[in-house]
Amino acid sequence: MRRLLGAVLVVAVGCSGGTPAVDGGTSGGGATAGGGATAGGGATAGGGATAGGGATAGGGATAGGGATAGGGATAGGGVVFYDGDGGLLSDGGCNVRSGTTLGVEQLSGISAVMIASPPGDARIFAIAQSGWVRLFKNGVLQSALVDDLSNSGRNLTAAGGERGLLGIAFHPEFSTVGSSHRGKYYLHYTSSSTGASVVDEFVLPPGADVTPVSPGPRRIIVVPQPFTTNHKGGSIEFGPDGYLYLALGDGGGDGDPNDRAQNDFDLLGKILRLDVDGDDFPGDANRNYAIPPGNPFAADGGAPEVWHKGLRNPFRFSIDATNHIYIGDVGQSYWEEIDAAPNTPLLNWGWDDREGAHCYEPDPGCLTAGRTDPVVEFSALDAGWHAIIGGQVYRGGCFPDLVGRYLYGDFAAGQVWSFRLDGGVATENRFELGGVDELTSIHETAFGDLYLTRRTGIFRIVVR
Ligand SMILES: [Ca+2]
Ligand SMILES: [Ca+2]
Ligand SMILES: [Ca+2]
DSSP: OGGGHHHHSSOEEOTTTSSEEOOGGGSOTTOSOOSSOBOOTTEEOGGGOOOOTTOBOOOOOBOOTTOOSOSSOOOTTSOOEEOSSSOEEETTEEOOOOOOOEEEEEEEOSOOSEEEOOTTOOOEEEEOTTSEEEEEETTEEOSSOSEESSSTTTOOBOOBTTBSEEEEEEOTTTTOTTOTTTTEEEEEEEBTTTOOEEEEEEEOOTTOSSOOSSSOOEEEEEEOOOSOSSOOOOOEEEOTTSOEEEEEOOOSSTTOTTOOTTOTTOOTTEEEEEBTTOOSOTTOTTBOSBOOTTOTTSSSSSOTTEEEEOOSOOOEEEEOTTSEEEEEEOOSSSEEEEEEEEOOTTOBOOTTTEETTEEOSSSSSOOOTTBOOOSEEEEHHHHOOOSEEEEEEOOOSSOGGGTTOEEEEETTTTEEEEEEEETTEEEEEEEEEOOOOSEEEEEEOTTSOEEEEETTEEEEEEEO
């Protein structure tokens, strides 16, 4: 049943009539947390993590009135919110609040799959699977679209199942005055015409909130997806090294039917690392990037874009400022997992020899040498986790007791948990929030604040 688990993953504009729908038939019994989810005691602590089974959810989202920037806000162009207790927050400062009791406050009721913001920029950009990019200024949703891949004559992507617009990243020099890379941002989506995974580069002029339709985007990469409609990955991130990382799933199907995730010459089931400032393939219109010199197959032995291998559907991943990578890899039938380690080349995350910290193919007797098991895993059967959502390490200045803590969750279980990575082990792994069903991302702004997106809106994570 859970082979379709990936299909649960993403909000979809359904084929049957165009209304947003979650292909939820596969989420199994009790997968969604209708407010006050209980963390099934089956949460297992892989690799030393302590899963405090049975924690109850603290209520979930309280919509704090849509976070408009009123009431004496003087943020000088920064993001302004109330923190739920009357405290003024902005990029330049906030009411610092101690403690570790988390809550959320709603920024908007729009259905987004991710938010992000450029370095040094207080605007918050949201993307929807259907193809639009919108932004918030001073906490207020702007009416004009930053971009729209499905309209505006672009017609680049079409949402459906796990396809559509899935990831956004900003060039490290997006805000750098005088840089030729100023204003560049990147969108990862599946092509409406071919289904291929595509990353394009767009340019938002300084001071503008809308991307000109002309000239069109610069293509970065096209990865054919000839197999099925699921397991497309999603996140793209720039690492501290300045390179763009792209997560791709195994291309779909049950049990990675052609064993692509372990095939070093196949781009599927991988994390790729690209230098978007160069072009090592001047004759190839679908490869407009350079190969970073440290890539494991830069010279030979595999596809030169490959950075990590052995992934099933790494829908959400992030690279912390400490250059540790955290990956939420959506499992097949039994195990949802968080992978985390220093971001060194050619880590093999195990799929499909391993599912979580267990043999998958074959079972028993799978290969284990050189495979890195997750730091945390959750049972689909016992904990009701069906589509794990990798999150982010909190690096903001508002909640000092959260700093260094990695937050993650699950689309179906509607929960957020967190841990600290210490010596390669997930420590203090604990339940944080329930009632956040249809979770699609947990991501940071330029100032280290964390937001989560759900099908029902965009929420800021706060300490209460
Ligand atoms: Ca296989
Ligand atoms: Ca080229
Ligand atoms: Ca794995």
